Amino acid sequence: MSDTQSYIHAAHLCFSYEGRNGEPDSPALRDVSLDIARGEYVAILGHNGSGKSTFAKLLNLILEPTSGELTVGGTDLTNPDMTEEELMRHRRRVGMVFQNPDNQLVATLVEEDVAFGPENLGVPQPELRRRVDDALATVGMTAYARQEPHRLSGGQKQRVAIAGILAMMPECIVFDESTAMLDPAGRREVLDTIRTLNRERGMTVLNITHYMNEAAEADRVIVINDGGILMDGSPDEVFSRRDALRAVGLEVPQCTELIHRLRAAGAGLEGTGISTPAGCAALLGRALGLPGEQEPPAAASAAEEPPAGTAGDASCPAGTTDCADAAADAAGEDAAGAKLRLEHVGFVYGAGTPFAQTALEDVSLCIPAGCITGVIGHTGSGKSTMMQLLNGLAKPAGGKVYLDGNDINLTLREALESLRTQPQYASLSQRAAKKAIRAELVRRRRELCFRVGLVMQYPEYQLFEETVYQDIAFGPKNMGLSPEEIDARVRDAAAFAGVEEDWLQRSPFDLSGGQKRRVAIAGVIAMRPEVLVLDEPAAGLDPRGRTRIFERICAYQKQTGSAVVIVSHSMEDMAQYCDRVAVLSGAHLILRGSREEVFSHTGLLEQVGLDIPQVTHLVRLLRARGADLPANVYTVDRAAELLLPRLTGRAGQGGAGAHSNN
């Protein structure tokens, strides 16, 4: 029945979820046929709702196929007479690692969690102990065996989850978007673990993802769209079909995109290896006639790169002219023109307890009106704390936060001193003035959250009203506006955030994840804040969703001219959408300035654990081989612009060179 060579065999596989009225919904998977060999490393790509997670759940019989054949390791999964024992035996062999690291750890100690699977299987001591120790050693978490899971980082938790699967001695592991909620460092940890398992243990690996850079690491990429297989091949083969991928909401990696553009512009560049920076660098190197391949430089040596003040032509996008002045302000003392300003701000969690933890120390930053400021840093760098300082949710332990030049955390005593002399209080008695000033402070504090709108991480989880309309109206209603004004604002905000008219009367819980997020953003925009602060606005979205959210934010900023702050750990997004960038690491602000300045320090950025844009990495590889390129190239556009004249001059030659070199 099944091909003896293949480990996973699916033929005409279909699956439909049960709809609301008991009738089957439109199929989530239709007519899927594929074979995966033992020991393969396969990436399964697709946008949210494409059916890729459904496929994963079929492999483990969390869901049962509606029709078609499905065999895994010789076990027929469509057999209706499968016993409980057979099911367990199967699940032991095919392990699953899920998206949210918090929701798959059961026990309150790391080692007990790793033991959970084998305990269920009835593995006796001392075998059990040995398995737990081995699994923890494989993922490099031995030192954390007696820790509580909630104290670990996302990447560490995910590694514990992998260890929990490994302890069951599986043949195959399915990763269901296991890196989607992690920061770049955590993602790296998990991907390295996956690769080790595949290469050194011969484990069959299925990585379901929408990150193209991750898919490039696999041996084989399968693209699923609308429940069916769209493409199946090596990363190179799949990524060479850029337009078809884009049509289904996926983006190719930056370096692949660059090669595509150069090719389209007539630069030649025949050859393979377009899915990774190293491959692209080899290809471009040959075309540029650079000397032979060299080892890519380590991050540390790259730290010596000259800060490129040489980036003369770099400038803020149109409409942000005051940014340049503000850049100087942030560095200097004079801060006129800054919308929001942090001055030597610090913050400590659990101050005065043995658990005290410094989240921010001596951070000074200027956020100008009229442009987008990016704050970048990995998890635990203090960036989320900084967000809460901006709208008064948290009060700094030291230093001041100014909005339009006014200290937002004025104490009553300070206010008495500074406001007493103002005309409206001068005529009042001491007591009356005190009362009036106190009322003024309360009013200001309340106003602050409307003036500085904060969109928190995963904001879709804060929706609660019966309809989308009411949820967006929650903020304006709290502001005490008239019904007409509220209505106007809700509709405006909905349009800005991309919330469609006909969603307004629906329940927010009926929408998809990306749609909910837009509703949540609309809810903050509806307060018409002077400063809009967004914490990881695109986290967990697929490429199409990401682009949509960022384009909406940019359009909003252009139309309203307000200040926007985006917090993220994605360098590529920062490079594309932000005018100014501040970099936080270990509670300190280590870099700030225009994005040109900041991205010229790629070595430093990598040192603190941030991922530099892939195209920047590619350019660095070329520079290491002697290419005459500036260091601060961080967008595909810029790279293409620089490389094209160099390539077209010698296109024919380069193409020939590529063949002879092979």
Added chain:
Amino acid sequence: MKNIAFGQYYPADSVLHRMDPRAKLIAAILYIVSIFLCSNALCFVVLALSAVLLVLLSRIPLRLVLRTLRPVIFILAFTCLINIFFTKGEHLLTPAGWRVQIYAEGLWNALFILLRITILLAATGVFLTFTTTPIALTDALEQLLSPLKKIRVPVHEMAMIVTIALRFIPLLTEETEKIMNAQKARGADFQSGGLVRRARALLPVFIPLLGSAMKRADELAEAMDCRCYHGGNGRTRLHVLRFRATDVAAMLLVTAFGVGVFFLNRLGIGYTM
């Protein structure tokens, strides 16, 4: 919030911390029984001394142990006052003819009750909550109650529920804080207004929290399925609790103490309740 340990567990390295949680549970029950056997002054002296010894052994700061009295302080004071003013006896302390009559017996009774409750709370703290993690306590209960499985009491399932609850409490606390902040950022006001208004103001926190808890439960169930969870049958344990010589010795000691108190009590030395 992340770094605050859940429950009252006070990490330290003491004889009591190292004891098997089941032994501690049994010892605590025996000790509490002996507290209630006590009814004369000599007994209470011995009991108080033993309690002090226990606190010293556990290396828990006395201040922390006494803090457990805080929630019951009013009831305690009330009971003592009732005893002082309403116990009739033979030794009237107040001058004859006063409307308020206080007898020596009343004072003794009040003192005994005070001691009893203080020692009771200190002992549960020292044997259990301060020196045993909630999870070890759950394990101990599961194993001690496991004979009840024969009469179909779902002991394992109940223990699993407690374990999962313990695992998710820090997560949900953190999440509550996040949602509250998110709604505050939209101008929600949790502080002002009367009781009804405040309760209503919490709706924007509870609804998302409930939704997320449901989602977590779903995902956790799936993850547990994937890891072959099928109830307690045929499960092995990574950490098997084993009675050691010290555990047995400790239980014998407490039993001996209880018997000692029982006989001491019959001697009736000092005021007897």
